Amino acid sequence: EDGYDLWLRYRPLAGAAQAQVQARARSLVLAAPTSPTTQAAVTELRRGIQGLAGREPELTSRVSPGALLLVTRAQAPAGLALSWEELGREGYALRRATLQGADVTVIAANGDVGLLYGSFAWLRAAQTGEDLSKLDQRSAPKVALRMLNHWDNLDRHVERGYAGASLWDWWKLPDILDPRYTDYARANASLGINGTVLNNVNAKADSLTAPYLAKAAALAGVFRPYGIKVYLSARFSAPVELGGLKTADPLDPAVRAWWKAKADEVYRAIPDFGGFLVKANSEGQPGPQDYGRNHADGANMLAEALAPHGGVVLWRAFVYAADASDRAKQAYAEFQPLDGRFAPNVIVQVKNGPIDFQPREPFHPLFGAMPKTPLALELQITKEYLGFSTHLVHLGPLFEEVLQADTGHGGTVARVVDGSLEGHKLSAIAGVANIGTDRNWSGSQFDQANWYAFGRLAWDPDTKAGRIARDWVAQTFTTRPAARDAIVDMMLASREAVVDYMTPLGLHHLMDTGHHYGPGPWVNNLERADWNPTYFHKAGRDGIGFDRSPTGSNAVAQYAPSVARLWSDPRTTPPELLLWFHHLPWDYAMPSGRTLWAELVARYDRGVATVDDMRRRWAALEPDIDPQRHAEVAAYLAVQAREARWWRDACIAYFQSVSGLPLPAGTRPPEQSLAAYQALRFGFAPGR
Numbered sequence: 299e300d301g302y303d304l305w306l307r308y309r310p311l312a313g314a315a316q317a318q319v320q321a322r323a324r325s326l327v328l329a330a331p332t333s334p335t336t337q338a339a340v341t342e343l344r345r346g347i348q349g350l351a352g353r354e355p356e357l358t359s360r361v362s363p364g365a366l367l368l369v370t371r372a373q374a375p376a377g378l379a380l381s382w383e384e385l386g387r388e389g390y391a392l393r394r395a396t397l398q399g400a401d402v403t404v405i406a407a408n409g410d411v412g413l414l415y416g417s418f419a420w421l422r423a424a425q426t427g428e429d430l431s432k433l434d435q436r437s438a439p440k441v442a443l444r445m446l447n448h449w450d451n452l453d454r455h456v457e458r459g460y461a462g463a464s465l466w467d468w469w470k471l472p473d474i475l476d477p478r479y480t481d482y483a484r485a486n487a488s489l490g491i492n493g494t495v496l497n498n499v500n501a502k503a504d505s506l507t508a509p510y511l512a513k514a515a516a517l518a519g520v521f522r523p524y525g526i527k528v529y530l531s532a533r534f535s536a537p538v539e540l541g542g543l544k545t546a547d548p549l550d551p552a553v554r555a556w557w558k559a560k561a562d563e564v565y566r567a568i569p570d571f572g573g574f575l576v577k578a579n580s581e582g583q584p585g586p587q588d589y590g591r592n593h594a595d596g597a598n599m600l601a602e603a604l605a606p607h608g609g610v611v612l613w614r615a616f617v618y619a620a621d622a623s624d625r626a627k628q629a630y631a632e633f634q635p636l637d638g639r640f641a642p643n644v645i646v647q648v649k650n651g652p653i654d655f656q657p658r659e660p661f662h663p664l665f666g667a668m669p670k671t672p673l674a675l676e677l678q679i680t681k682e683y684l685g686f687s688t689h690l691v692h693l694g695p696l697f698e699e700v701l702q703a704d705t706g707h708g709g710t711v712a713r714v715v716d717g718s719l720e721g722h723k724l725s726a727i728a729g730v731a732n733i734g735t736d737r738n739w740s741g742s743q744f745d746q747a748n749w750y751a752f753g754r755l756a757w758d759p760d761t762k763a764g765r766i767a768r769d770w771v772a773q774t775f776t777t778r779p780a781a782r783d784a785i786v787d788m789m790l791a792s793r794e795a796v797v798d799y800m801t802p803l804g805l806h807h808l809m810d811t812g813h814h815y816g817p818g819p820w821v822n823n824l825e826r827a828d829w830n831p832t833y834f835h836k837a838g839r840d841g842i843g844f845d846r847s848p849t850g851s852n853a854v855a856q857y858a859p860s861v862a863r864l865w866s867d868p869r870t871t872p873p874e875l876l877l878w879f880h881h882l883p884w885d886y887a888m889p890s891g892r893t894l895w896a897e898l899v900a901r902y903d904r905g906v907a908t909v910d911d912m913r914r915r916w917a918a919l920e921p922d923i924d925p926q927r928h929a930e931v932a933a934y935l936a937v938q939a940r941e942a943r944w945w946r947d948a949c950i951a952y953f954q955s956v957s958g959l960p961l962p963a964g965t966r967p968p969e970q971s972l973a974a975y976q977a978l979r980f981g982f983a984p985g986r
């Protein structure tokens with residue numbers, strides 16, 4: 299067991315769970331047109347049932363007791379009453395029914411992709427040991443575009459990738475189609491992910507040339523039966539680099555004509571192409587501001603080229619200029635005034651927080667503040683700032699926290715993202731993928747769960763993180779209740795643990811330069827102020843934290859009044875975000891009764907203790923988990939335990955050197971001197 303099979307393992311179920319699969323899937327009936335998608339559904343069901351129940355169901359057209367039927371509306375047998383409307387294009391219903399006198403189970407949908415999603419849902423119910431005779435599910439996605447963003451370069455290096463090389467073998471494409479592409483599509487379809495951006499947002503223009511379009515088209519051909527559309531990151535200066543034009547000015551007619559022709563060419567190669575993702579005027583990327591134009595000018599030009607084909611532009615809001623007083627304010631400052639100026643097929647894609655995928659950030663103030671513009675939520679599944687793939691950090695709770703945050707504009711972030719708050723039909727959510735060529739896909743067994751949690755939340759942003767973790771554990775490791783609960787507890791505790799041992803109490807960006815792996819709170823010599831950890835924590839003799847309240851940068855004013863009011867005052871700011879918004883003296887009295895300094899140390903200690911506890915729990919699970927995966931996870935947890943101490947010790951040593959305060963009584967002193975931590979160098983770190 300090396301983890302290759304992900305959550306689609308289909309190992310034989312035990313006892314009653316196996317018996318019910320045998321009883322409820324004696325035969326398989328396709329009451330729907332044959333298409334590559336329905337074929338994929340049937341193949342998956344046969345494979346799954348064979349694995350779980352030990353025998354393959356007969357494929358037949360006869361309805362008999364115990365049959366499992368795939369039914370589309372147009373072919374629905376008389377007597378099957380369903381509210382088809384609410385299932386939409388991609389939804390499905392699963393339930394028991396009596397048809398022609400036979401007790402059967404139906405997987406029903408309006409179209410074939412719904413049948414595929416329904417088949418995966420039925421298999422999940424079987425794998426997790428649900429009572430299949432009581433099955434009664436109706437499910438339709440709340441978000442229209444559910445996408446992975448691959449930060450994959452054309453040379454197969456993955457930016458911020460910790461799971462090997464890029465899956466896309468551009469050299470061998472389009473002729474050679476690695477079977478892994480199909481497994482990738484199956485895994486995504488099992489979650490309802492329906493779009494993938496193949497190349498890095500730091501894009502090369504080459505991806506838009508004819509040879510690369512042919513390669514992308516070959517991948518699109520593999521993904522199509524699984525309901526997945528291909529998108530590309532587009533380099534804004536491509537008209538200059540590829541077209542030989544003198545400018546990429548979005549208002550220049552020649553530039554517009556170039557993009558129109560390019561879009562036509564893309565759609566000739568990939569008729570169901572999804573659209574372009576664009577990183578513009580950010581971290582050195584070209585963009586409309588190079589020509590004195592704004593983001594709407596740039597996005598709308600591309601939107602105009604894609605519109606005739608039904609494509610969309612996902613225009614990223616991750617921007618920050620060099621002269622920043624507070625980097626957290628910049629995306630809002632540049633984008634909010636443009637609300638209402640974007641073309642109807644533009645979605646502005648916003649990271650979950652205003653800085654950059656930290657272990658904890660408040661939600662991005664743009665959510666709810668641009669009611670006339672569909673906003674996509676961009677989450678990072680790959681753990682750039684959360685211990686790469688060596689640390690076990692389950693992101694379900696992080697994703698849930700941002701989705702359920704109340705924007706103060708009349709709804710949660712989830713309601714902005716699914717379009718319901720402001721009545722947008724177009725809606726999107728994107729996850730920066732953590733997938734590569736490693737046998738286990740994600741660099742570690744538990745990082746698979748982050749891909750899984752993203753997909754489940756993309757389908758329904760209101761699913762509980764705990765529910766998702768339970769399903770994943772049951773599908774991936776075990777359905778035995780005690781073991782399952784123990785693993786779920788570990789996963790749910792792991793996110794707060796990483797916050798505690800890296801950046802407690804609202805601290806952020808304390809990571810060392812470039813690779814962002816270990817601690818570097820002392821770093822203060824980088825070319826740009828807002829790349830330095832010292833810029834973000836502002837620790838000195840007087841205290842610690844970034845004053846974003848009205849007495850400071852006033853970033854808090856970018857939030858709705860009800861939220862801004864709470865977060866303006868340290869006494870009403872949750873401790874989890876305290877030092878994000880406030881600069882406070884070391885002896886500030888915390889709700890716990892401790893001083894801020896003592897609380898900071900206590901949180902670092904708590905983080906280390908939680909990881910030790912995860913390790914103990916995992917060790918005790920040895921009898922429940924196959925030896926290969928058990929040993930692998932145990933080895934990773936040992937690294938995490940050591941590195942949680944490294945984080946704690948280095949940060950405490952540094953903050954003590956700044957605060958000049960003695961360690962609170964009973965505190966274990968850091969193992970090494972501050973200088974020793976500062977002297978650590980890494981010749982190589984993955985993913986840069």
Ligand code: BDP
Binds near residue numbers: 500581616654655
């Ligand atoms: C940062 C990463 C960088 C990305 C950038 C982005 O460090 O590699 O290119 O975000 O999102 O998190 O564009």
